[in-house]
Amino acid sequence: MSGQYHRPHGWAWFLERPGYVRFMVREFTSFFVAGYLIVFLVTLGRLGGGEAAFAEWLGAVSGPGWMAAHVIALVAAAWHSITWFAAVPQAMPIYLGEKRLPAPLAAVVMGYGPWLTVTAVIVWWVLR
Amino acid sequence: MAHGTTHEHDVIIIGGGGAGLRASIAIAQENPDFSVACVSKVYPMRSHTVTAEGGAAAKIKPNDSLEDHIYDTISGADWLADQDAVEYFVNEAPTEMIQLEHWGCPWSREPDGSVAVRPFGGMKIERTWFAADKTGFHMLHSLFQTTLKYGNIVRYDEHFATRLLIDGNGRCRGCAAIELRTGTVRAILGKAVIICTGGAGRVFPFTTNGSIKTGDGMSMAYRAGVALKDMEFIQYHPTGLPGTGILITEASRGEGGILVNKDGYRYLQDYELGEALDVSDPRHPQKRAMELGPRDRLSQCFIKERWAGRTIETKDGHVVHLDLRHLGEAKIDKKIPFVRELSRNYAGIDPVYKPIPVRPVVHYVMGGIDVDSNSATSVPGLYAAGECACVSINGANRLGSNSLTELLVFGAQAGRHAARFAMDNPDYDVPDLEAQAEDEGARIRRAWFDTSRKDGERIVTLRTELHEAMEDGAGIYRNADSLQAACETIADLHERYRNVTLDDHTNSFNTELTAALELGSLLDVAEAMAHSAVERTESRGSHQRLDHTERNDDDFLAHSMAFHQNDGSPPRIEYKPVTITKWPPGARTYGAGSGLKKSEST
């Protein structure tokens, strides 16, 4: 007689459902975003250190190692943006009377639209 | 079965569906010092109230009147309803419905914020409150969640009550119940008892009813000496999905859906149900006509169409089509989304694009435990409310959307009267009642846990035979021979029931044991149904005799009362006159201009 059975929890629970894996990938973007932001601070530091320091830094960054790191950072940051804005309609529903703004539209209006606009403006500013 | 500890409360409610919960709140509210026990074989939110779809009737709009609701109910009942009870019911209905609104039920609303109403079958005017098409679900959860507010409501979830405990003075003082988790038989004692265990549609094979609706409360009361009243009246709902029997709500017709036969013809017009207005006609759907005729008539029309060879044959039997396509996707999604979900999942049909195959399906037992309009039975201290009870407001055919309202009105009523009884009759003898419960535990153990008995019959064998007997013998149309055959089969099954053996002789969560006990309840209820039906040699409402096709008010304007016989012989059937106050029996007419008050009486 042993009463209720409690199923053990494995440490690898995050592999049990595809949704959990996706969740973990989403959460791990924060490690990469944080890492990148430190690099961004270094960049700002070099900028504060004068033109020569900054040019030297840019030279280093254009190397393959740093380039690869930035590609990873870009993918992680973009994935953060995509998943974050996809969730916004759930967390902040918009009602027009008794109708709720459909999630895809709400995501574009409140997330993807502003994101792409901001990105385009910043890139344009640098490139112009 | 181990004997468990005794639990004492003030009022015991058996059944945690709409009526039981409403009764619990009524008592908890009015007697804050009272302890109310709610004993249910399932968690309350699993109760069958949850599946009710279309709505609940109560006069709320200025274009409606109490008088109209009364008349619709009485004429719908083919004059077998007690008119004083109907009046009480209709008068109380609006208050009860508003109360439930206050308790959070998410009623569908008009643009001005007032509750919305829709028409239902057999109604002169639209008066059915609805929460889209999950009205029962929302009502049950609103009630259940409201009970959580009251600390003096003690729930005995998953406790299967098997026997009423009666004290030396003949008063009902509790029940014996199996705690499913442990298999312990407990004595749950109180000063009054209310049975709210719902109907018994599972007596039939093809039913909208969930597996739990096995008439346990009816059987318990029957065995305690209370009559089962009007048990021959079984409501077939005209629109169930073939195969599963899942209900497609009457609201689908209230919103304008039509029924057509295999030729695409609206056959109801051939059966004195009125004129087939085009669906684009602004007068469609017409109240008390065609698809908004009463359920008994519509189900009978289906059988006649079938006899005429105009139904559609499928692998799940004959069907007709419920066509909703003209309503359009937007209206279907707003007003009857559950119909779409159910049709897609269980019939593979999207009603926006295709008609839904439907056939009549056993839905509701008009009869039940005989109670007066105070919800009291003939046993002092024992009350009943909801589908298990017969007040009677439903007579020979219940008006669609009265049953949900009935739960509230008579649930509250039973609660108040039981509480009063409990206050006036506080003392009882605990050891005597405990001994009865102990006895019950021993009886169950002897009957079901005798491992020396081998090679008995399986539960499913008997249940299947019961289903066949009831469907063949006591269906929409019956006659003396078919009913007699059903009575004989049931008697035989009662004998063989003692021979059923179980695979499972363990205590914890023994659902094979509960299935066996439920089979016993089904047999009791079926016995009362078949014998009451044999004796009623007339046709009225849902009871249609091929050998006695006319209504006979001279002999049968009376409730049948089936009394259980302890010696195993068939039930004794007696009759009790129907209470007629202001509405003398009249011709039951539907179609345009029908139901014009008392003036139409014959």
Added chain:
Amino acid sequence: MKRSGEAFWWALFSAGGVMAALFVPAFVLVTGFLLPAGDEAVAAERTAQFAAAVGWWPVKLALLGVLALSFVHCGHRIRHTLMDLGLRRFSGLLKVPCYGGALAATIWAAMLLWRI
């Protein structure tokens, strides 16, 4: 029981999530690809552009806000990820490196921006 102070961190986490989602991909594009790319003349021109922008005090302030919130966002998310991965017992202790780290990074960012 008292309402938890987690609401404070969650609010900053959410605001930071929005900030990071809006700006970080663009930042990566700029500092990781656009500035290092091209010949020296182009790089010099873009660097000047970038320096001018970052040197303008309203941009400095905004940038500090974005960075601070983004750091809290990351700290909060890292903390909860670690809890979900089995460090639930240390949920209090984890606040120190996670939010402390975000605070330190913010102070550092302020100092760096001050120098520009």
Added chain:
Amino acid sequence: MTMSAQQTMTIEVFRYHPETDDEPRFQAYEVPYDEDWVVLDALNWIKDHVDGSLTHRWSCRMGVCGSCGMMVNGDPKLTCAAFLKDYYPRPIKVEPLVNFPVERDLVVSLDGFMEKLEAVKPYIIRDDVNDTSGGEYLQSPAELAQYKQYSMCINCMLCYAACPVAGHEDEFLGPAALALGHRYNKDSRDQGQSERLDVMLVGEAIWGCTFVGECTVVCPKHVDPAGAIQQAKAVGAQEYFKRFVAPKGAGV
């Protein structure tokens, strides 16, 4: 049709009996294959014809009573809505919902869930709630729409079985209970938000949620508990900061 000519399929069922077993085991049954059957039909067939000791809950078999939630091939499902034809001819593995203690076979304990449900005070709170004399409370369709979705929960608990936080954190109230708490907070007739937040905003009660979102994925009634929880957190955050703007005791 003879049994041998009938198509069959294999159902592997999690078996555990508290009186005799220390560990669960799987038992395989051959059941007739019918394309109209759901997993629940197969379980009922086994119980009726093969093994009466197989234990599971069910009632309405139309997806609204919430009794028959189980893991079907690892997914939390209402077995009355999981069709054999979607798995045939591969075997189906049926287990009790994860993240709950198992009572017996496919039956799990609801005790924890019921406590959590009760904790969020899922009922209308206001002084005149039992006074019907003024007629119904008015509520516009737009106000109804604000909470309607969150009132659709059938308490089937699939969301708890899909939630890793519910499995690891006892303090967490879980998707269904929180969504119901939020449902009443959003109801225009209710005045009990503050009382409810006093329960929801404590410890890990709501904050344990890391928005995995699988609760919403598995919800058979499209309640979106994940969305409800994030909205409730936002309300909690607003209330948190409001304290500084209008401190308690600084007037109504």
